[in-house]
Amino acid sequence: MQIQFRKIMKKTLIIIATFLFGITSLQAQEDSTATKKVNKAKEKIEQIYNPTGEEKPEIIRDRLVMDIYHSFWFGMPKGVNHMKFDPGFSISAIWDFKLPNKSPISFGVGLGFSYFSQFTDALLKVDDGWIMKYNVLNPDIKYKLNRINYMNCNLPIEFRYRHKCGFKFSVGARVGLIAEVSQSYKGDDPDGGSIGRHYKNREIYNTQNISVEVYTRIGWKAFALFYSVHVTKIFDDGEGPAIYPMSLGLSISLF
Numbered sequence: 001m002q003i004q005f006r007k008i009m010k011k012t013l014i015i016i017a018t019f020l021f022g023i024t025s026l027q028a029q030e031d032s033t034a035t036k037k038v039n040k041a042k043e044k045i046e047q048i049y050n051p052t053g054e055e056k057p058e059i060i061r062d063r064l065v066m067d068i069y070h071s072f073w074f075g076m077p078k079g080v081n082h083m084k085f086d087p088g089f090s091i092s093a094i095w096d097f098k099l100p101n102k103s104p105i106s107f108g109v110g111l112g113f114s115y116f117s118q119f120t121d122a123l124l125k126v127d128d129g130w131i132m133k134y135n136v137l138n139p140d141i142k143y144k145l146n147r148i149n150y151m152n153c154n155l156p157i158e159f160r161y162r163h164k165c166g167f168k169f170s171v172g173a174r175v176g177l178i179a180e181v182s183q184s185y186k187g188d189d190p191d192g193g194s195i196g197r198h199y200k201n202r203e204i205y206n207t208q209n210i211s212v213e214v215y216t217r218i219g220w221k222a223f224a225l226f227y228s229v230h231v232t233k234i235f236d237d238g239e240g241p242a243i244y245p246m247s248l249g250l251s252i253s254l255f
Helices: 002-049
Strands: 064-074 087-098 105-119 122-126 132-136 143-162 167-187 197-201 210-220 223-230 244-253
Touching (some): 087 143, 143 210, 167 223, 210 244
Antiparallel strands (some): 210 223, 223 244
């Protein structure tokens, strides 16, 4: 009786084990089939949106860059005061040349425009020897605006490093032509007249034709800190104040 019972139990266990093994095998086949279907779907999507198999293009590549900054003016004559904040900006359209083999290093060349301002308590005038000088205004003269404008059109050239995480660093130089040096004034008549004056003086002489500026940026993705300094002065040597701006600010890459 016991022997017969054991035989029945053995057969039952074999049947159960066979049944469980069949279910496991069937589930594994279904999982494998589902995985293959998912992979095929991914391949189809990839072919639709990236048919060449190339990596997706980077959106932020510093092709159009705007710098917003404050300028510190070096070489100012003693006795001339200027405001603590002299804002300026530059905008550059730059073509980015990548190195092969997915290198993080690239080079940029393009076209740009830069504007610098300086708020002072003096007017730039040419003296009898045809030399540009700052003339400090009489303290009794009241004015709302007294600003020097300095603009140049330039050619930016950059060496760039960009990590895939978004960190970036660049050094470069801008070589350009001075487009305008002028002074905007609004206030009492500087010569003591009773009628107020509001004008823009473009009769600023002895300016250099070429401007050279070196700069650097360090940041992440679309934003970076910006620092630059001019290695050329605004006026010719001995024919005007030996001034040049150093700028510090923020860079924004639009794309």
